Amino acid sequence: MPDTRLDLDRIRAARRVIDPVFLDTPLFRCEALGRALGCAVSIKLETANPVRSFKGRGTELVASGLSEQGRTAAVCASAGNLGWALGWSGRRRGLETTVVASRRAPAAKLDRIRALGAVLELVDGDFDMARERAASMARQRGVRLVEDSLDIETCEGAATIGLELTRRPPDFDTVLIALGGGAMATGVGHVLKSLAPEVEVICVQPHGAPAMTRSWHERRVVTTDSTDTIADGVAGRHPIPAVLDDLLKVADDAVLVQEASIVTGMRMLMEHAGLIVEPSAALGVAAVLEDPGRFAGRHLVTIICGSNVNLDDYHRWGAGRPATSP
Structure with missing residues (x-):
């Protein structure tokens, strides 16, 4: 192993x-x-x-853990799929979800994030710039930063x-x-x-x-x-x-x-x-x-x-x- x-x-x-x-x-x-x-x-x-992606498998674990801890909010950076998945898993468990994405992200992905009721913030630049903004927001608000692959x-x-x-x-x-x-x-x-x-x-x-x-x-x-x-x-x-x-x-x-x-x-x-x-x-x-x-x-x-x-x-x-x- x-x-x-x-x-x-x-x-x-x-x-x-x-x-x-x-x-x-x-x-x-x-x-x-x-x-x-x-x-x-x-x-x-x-x-x-x-x-419509594999990301829901991971966000289910994240959201379940946050719910068990009594936490009520999470923020992530996303190219689209993680944000949609976290919004879906978070909504089922009453979590307030904020997603930071690039303005260049596909409009279809951004629309689906909004449709779940997640807060969507767009930044100029690419995914890594969105990740920096999400980390800053999480520190300021004292909420969980969900980092794909690191978590x-x-x-x-x-x-x-x-x-x-x-x-x-x-x-x-x-x-x-x-x-x-x-x-x-x-x-x-x-x-x-x-x-x-x-x-x-x-x-x-x-x-x-x-x-x-x-x-x-x-x-x-x-x-x-x-x-x-x-x-x-x-x-x-x-x-x-x-x-x-x-x-x-x-x-x-x-x-x-x-x-x-x-x-x-x-x-x-x-x-x-x-x-x-x-x-x-x-x-x-x-x-x-x-x-x-x-x-x-x-x-x-x-x-x-x-x-x-x-x-x-x-x-x-x-x-x-x-x-x-x-």
Whole structure:
């Protein structure tokens, strides 16, 4: 079992806390996508829930803990999905939720946060600037700052995906995981390396937001001055040292992919699996497109982590056009 901040017993216990609406998401073989990519492909569909992303697993643990402590408020920075999930989990437990986001965040995500009754504050700049503002607000108000990936609940909530993947002896040999802050990668990776160590864990990030991938390869925190990618959900500039330490122990590889491959991956998921996804969810398919020889003859699982995408952007990127082959 890898020596990380995560604990397998706590992850198992998390399933009793998380609303079942987020658990046991579909896992199915997509033969059409596999034929197009030249390998066997199974999809773990983390968008089949009320917030359309995996983030609800972690926010359920956060909100439950705050409620047990008698706390009534929380603030977070979000590219959109975490804020929506925290708003959903917080509303069920009577928590006042404040979300700080970039003005450049997809309008669809911001609208859904507002619809839950959360307080939404927009800042100029990117996610890391939103994170700085959220931290300042939490200090001033004396409320809980929810930090995705740093807070262990977000990682162990995401890790329950790994428990579902390993419910039976896996017939797959590779799992492709979108890499942003690292909650899903470290969580799922921890479970896989504990229960199915023969499965290769590959993290995928855009060339336009490479900080965590570069950090993994150099085994030290590497920051970037800016990001330039349509995959807003993974576009951080400042990796968290403790999360990187965990990632180094559970990831077998971390790769970067081009924007064009992300768009093609989105098109292929729509055409071959009937899924409209946000760019971050297509990173796994993009990795296969860029290195088909590596995956030929293998059986991989790609985790579809979110489907919160503005449809105008989706069509503007060209993701709605047919893509019959890589």
